[in-house]
Amino acid sequence: MVSPQIVMYEEEFNQISALCDRLCREANGKVVFLVDKNGQLIASAGQVGNLDTTSLASLTAGNIAATGGLAKLIGEKEFSILFHEGERDNLHISIVGGRVILVVIFDGRSSLGLVRLRVKRASVELAGIFEHLMRKMEDPAMGSPFAEITDEDIDNLFND
Amino acid sequence: MSFINYSSREINCKIVYYGPGLCGKTTNLQYIYAKTNPEAKGKMISLATETERTLFFDFLPLSLGEIRGFKTRFHLYTVPGQVFYDASRKLILKGVDGVVFVADSQIERMEANLESMENLRVNLAEQGYDLKAIPYVIQYNKRDLPNAASIEELHRLLNPGNISEFQSIAATGWGVFDTLKAVAKLVLQELKKGR
Ligand SMILES: Nc1nc2c(ncn2[C@@H]2O[C@H](COP(=O)(O)OP(=O)(O)O)[C@@H](O)[C@H]2O)c(=O)[nH]1
Ligand SMILES: [Mg+2]
Numbered sequence: 001m002v003s004p005q006i007v008m009y010e011e012e013f014n015q016i017s018a019l020c021d022r023l024c025r026e027a028n029g030k031v032v033f034l035v036d037k038n039g040q041l042i043a044s045a046g047q048v049g050n051l052d053t054t055s056l057a058s059l060t061a062g063n064i065a066a067t068g069g070l071a072k073l074i075g076e077k078e079f080s081i082l083f084h085e086g087e088r089d090n091l092h093i094s095i096v097g098g099r100v101i102l103v104v105i106f107d108g109r110s111s112l113g114l115v116r117l118r119v120k121r122a123s124v125e126l127a128g129i130f131e132h133l134m135r136k137m138e139d140p141a142m143g144s145p146f147a148e149i150t151d152e153d154i155d156n157l158f159n160d
Numbered sequence: 161m162s163f164i165n166y167s168s169r170e171i172n173c174k175i176v177y178y179g180p181g182l183c184g185k186t187t188n189l190q191y192i193y194a195k196t197n198p199e200a201k202g203k204m205i206s207l208a209t210e211t212e213r214t215l216f217f218d219f220l221p222l223s224l225g226e227i228r229g230f231k232t233r234f235h236l237y238t239v240p241g242q243v244f245y246d247a248s249r250k251l252i253l254k255g256v257d258g259v260v261f262v263a264d265s266q267i268e269r270m271e272a273n274l275e276s277m278e279n280l281r282v283n284l285a286e287q288g289y290d291l292k293a294i295p296y297v298i299q300y301n302k303r304d305l306p307n308a309a310s311i312e313e314l315h316r317l318l319n320p321g322n323i324s325e326f327q328s329i330a331a332t333g334w335g336v337f338d339t340l341k342a343v344a345k346l347v348l349q350e351l352k353k354g355r
Pocket of ligand 1: 179180181182183184185186187188238241301302303304305328329330331332
């Protein structure tokens with residue numbers, strides 16, 4: 001299969017979450033979240049309490065996929081940064097290491113310049129963590145937690 | 161491409177409902193949404209035109225329960241069926257773990273079914289997926305209509321590979337969950353095998 005599954009381990013998850021927290025603080029952002037290109041939420045930080053992060057993740061990936069399609073049509077590889085300006089809140093979306101999407105939501109207490117600067121730095125670190133994660137996933141010794149599930153486990157899921 | 165998170169102990173899988181325009185893909189998701197407990201579902205998102213035709217995708221996140229301490233979550237997507245939305249369909253297929261092909265049983269939609277299935281095969285192949293190798297089921301929808309073709313004929317034309325097939329009337333919900341369960345099961349069995 002062309003795209004292997006993504007596996008997130010405790011260690012990397014903690015590093016990534018800490019990084020999102022820090023970015024959110026340093027960029028004066030309201031929310032930071034990280035999504036894989038297929039629309040699944042990887043991590044989030046900030047005031048996520050009343051946000052529908054699952055929907056945000058799916059739509060963000062759709063947005064990146066659509067603008068990526070646009071980019072190809074005009075001969076670009078992809079647009080690595082997108083910015084959406086709202087009346088109150090703004091969205092800064094960027095692609096990290098070619099495979100994950102970093103989103104910062106911020107309002108008037110921050111600025112596009114500050115967000116860009118902080119995102120740039122965080123992206124380098126994030127890309128490093130994901131490099132490491134990819135190598136770890138390819139290590140056959142890591143195994144899959146699902147190798148041992150039985151047909152019964154699967155059936156039970158549908159029996160209620 | 162499933163996403164296994166050891167930290168939140170979650171596993172996320174992506175299922176795409178494919179098929180010609182107006183065959184009932186969105187209706188499948190709407191029924192699932194309507195019949196699922198609030199705590200097991202997220203918001204259903206439909207990116208549709210003013211005339212209710214799916215423009216980009218419908219999206220519905222579902223939780224099915226736990227397996228060995230992992231929450232299993234399925235993200236259901238539909239594609240826009242109209243021929244001219246091919247670029248959107250390709251995007252939605254990215255990272256897919258399982259496919260439901262929804263066929264419109266009406267005799268006059270047979271061409272459209274065949275064309276859409278071929279389009280699915282081509283778009284998957286472009287991403288290195290083989291329709292014969294991925295979790296995949298077929299649903300024959302709109303069984304209630306008088307102009308529906310016989311199951312034998314649908315089978316002969318659309319299911320030469322003899323994969324799991326289901327009859328449905330998505331508008332009333334009949335067959336909708338059977339289809340979903342079947343594809344979800346195949347996806348989980350695939351996970352069991354590893355990649
Ligand atoms: N009679 C009948 N109509 C259906 C059935 N399923 C869907 N429809 C109708 O077919 C039309 C198109 O359905 P929709 O879900 O939007 O199709 P999509 O383009 O595949 O998303 C709608 O008017 C539905 O109410 C069915 O099983 N029987
Ligand atoms: Mg639709």
